[in-house]
Amino acid sequence: MLAYTIRRILLGVPTVLGTLLLLFVVFFAASSPDQIARNALTEKAKPEDIKLWKQNNNYSFSDEKIEEITKKEFGDDYKEKVDAKEIAKWQKENMDIPNFWNSHENGWNVVTKTTFYQFMSKMLVFDFGISTYDKEDIWVKISNGVIPSLAVTVPIFIVGLIISVFISMLAAMFRRTYIDTSVVTACIVGMSIVYFLYIIGIQFVMAKTLKWYPISGWSDNHMIYFITLPFIIGTIATVGESTRFYRTIMINEINSDYIRTARAKGLGDIPILTRHLLRNAMIPILTRVILSLPFLVMGSLLLESFFGIPGLGRMTVDAITYKDLPTLSSVTYLSSIIYVIANIVSDISYTVVDPRIRLN
Amino acid sequence: MNFILSNVTPTEPFLEAHEWENIAVVITAAVFIYLLYFLKTHKFWGPRLSQGFKGFIPKLGLGLALFFITIALMDSFSWKDDYPKDAQVEPAAREPRTLFDRSFSKIVGVPEYKFVESTSAAPFGKTEFLDETKELKYNHIFGTNAGGQDTFYLVMKGVRTAVFIGAIPLLIMLPIAILLGVSAGYFGGKLDDLVVYIYTTIHSIPTLLLLLAIVTTFEINLKNVCIALGVTSWIGLCRLIRGETMKLRELEYIQAAKCLGVPTWKIVQKHILPNLTHIILITCILTFTALVLMESILAYLGVGLKSSWGKMIANAKSEIAQDPVIWWNLVFASLFLFLLVLSVNIVGDAIRNAIDPKATQE
DSSP states (O other): OHHHHHHHHHHHHHHHHHHHHHHHIIIIITSOHHHHHHHHSOTTOOHHHHHHHHHHTTSBOOHHHHHHHHHHHHOTTHHHHSOHHHHHHHHHHHOBOOSSOOTTSOTTHHHHSSHHHHHHHHHHTTOOOBOTTTOOBHHHHHHHHHHHHHHHHHHHHHHHHHHHHHHHHHHHHTTTSHHHHHHHHHHHHHHHSOHHHHHHHHIIIIIIISOOSOSSOOOGGGHHHHHHHHHHHHHHHHHHHHHHHHHHHHHHHHTSHHHHHHHHTTOOHHHIIIIIIHHHTHHHHHHHHHHHHHHHHHOOHHHHHHHTOOSHHHHHHHHHHTTOHHHHHHHHHHHHHHHHHHHHHHHHHHHHHOTTOOOO | OOOSOSSOOOBOOOOBOOSHHHHHHHHHHHHHHHHHHHHHHOTTHHHHHHHHTOSHHHHHHHHHHHHHHHHHHHTTOEEOOBOOTTOOOOHHHHSOEEHHHHHHHHHHSSOGGGOBOSSOBOTTOSBOSSOTTSBOSSOOTTOBOTTOBBHHHHHHHHHHHHHHHHHHHHHHHHHHHHHHHHHHHHHOHHHHHHHHHHHHHHHHSOHHHHHHHHHHHSOOSHHHHHHHHHHHSSHHHHHHHHHHHHHHHTSHHHHHHHHTTOOHHHHIIIIIHHHHHHHHHHHHHHHHHHHHHHHHHHHHTTOOOTTOHHHHHHHHHHHHHSSSOOOHHHHHHHHHHHHHHHHHHHHHHHHHHHHOHHHHOO
């Protein structure tokens, strides 16, 4: 058990490294350092400012280093031999630190003096730096956003889970009757509606027309007042899909021999459902629950931005809107770390729930 | 009705696929229709399929889906009217116009680029919405948007984008998922480890964030959005195929085929792929709806494509907050989005009931 746990955790390490590589490729390598500098400063920043910013943030070589590599390329007396324009052009093209392989260095520095290595080493110790949009520390922003995000997502998740497991058990119990048919129909209709139509529609009816709830806003002291409407919307919007998922599992289980045996020995419906069906359906339910945990922490992009809740979801939307690459990559990295951890936890938890799974 | 200017007659209209997107839509529709035909005439799937489509609702779903595909197809064939250079026509008349545009113009009596008002108007309205003294030039059954464009026309134009955004990523991801899934499941070992590593890594980044990252770093256009959706959506299917292939590999008839010396590609083609059909088909249909819904969320987050329902809904968000409420853009765009997704879901459910051995067991 311990050996399995350790091996499973060690297997997570390459996944995290791979995630970092993917993130780096997507966020940094595809857009040039000049573009990153312009995002961080302003769109009309002067070339000197951009150069300075790049040097300060380790995107390009320092002046001495540029001098050195120019000498290496053209010889020590390049100033007399080669045209100054050509030199300037060459320097402009080669002043950025390479992404993966720095051929101007020797030994390990070939790998360590690169943009990817610097990005990776910072990310691995969770040194996220500051946001380019509002110049705030990203860690502070993230830790401020976690509580509002969890306040929105956790109630939706728990209540939605209970409702959908309950309905799916009913549908499985009364399969091939009108109860089952109407549950499936309702699920299909519910799944076909766009998430933010629920938000716009319910917000319009309940908050704007009937004025039962505030349209949007947030206050740490009156959380319940502000999360009620997002809670209602989120539950209604997500319950259809999960009910359909759980119904398939329940129908698979309810056709098993052990249910027939239980019924044959005279057990009532409720003990069959709770003691036999639910326990055996636990593995897929558990997988789904644990793998949803990262999404709970990361918050709901749409709900938070529609209701003005200052959580991680809205932070992400803002980062997308203002092209705030450091914040976006930090949030993405953090959520993938949580996902990898959740994956490990779900693998280990199978052994707790299901004694049949023997590990070697 | 003279919807082309009377004094100049276009010479030699010719059919051309102006953009690769149009070819892609035609190919997709052809594949879909061929698949339906193939299943219908197949000696095993045919009878089961008719069983699944028994009743009114599945037939209605199929009819709706075919309607959407027809509109998307009509919107994909376009040709230019070749006016003389000095002829006095509007710039929009020189652009390639699709078969759908031309049919629409025939029905309403004026070219679609002239079928506009100056500002928004309610459905069936006779006057402008905000200023009741101003009469409208034309009848708009779904009203017009703030720019005066006909909502019905815009909604119908959205069909092609939606079908496209659902189908092309599907075509991109299918070969990846089948190739990687089958080879990982069948050969196992190092290859399996590699494939599992690749998809766990990609899957550990939240799909929406990865998509946004790809789309924000590159340019936002239909091609990039499709590639981004295709690259991120193959994982679920690949995982399912891998698991199922691993199960199939151990079965007696595959072992027997191996012993008899049947070459690997033939085992995969004859014995494994047919047994994966139901998984692939059902997942494709579910992925299609997920992709269409994903596009609308992307549009809300600012990564909208032109003439898509998602963008219409995102634009209408501010209209609904105003007083008096302009509701028709939001309602009709989301109604059509709902109808498309619903019809595909119904068809998917019918096909699942027909061919999934698990759904029919009792």
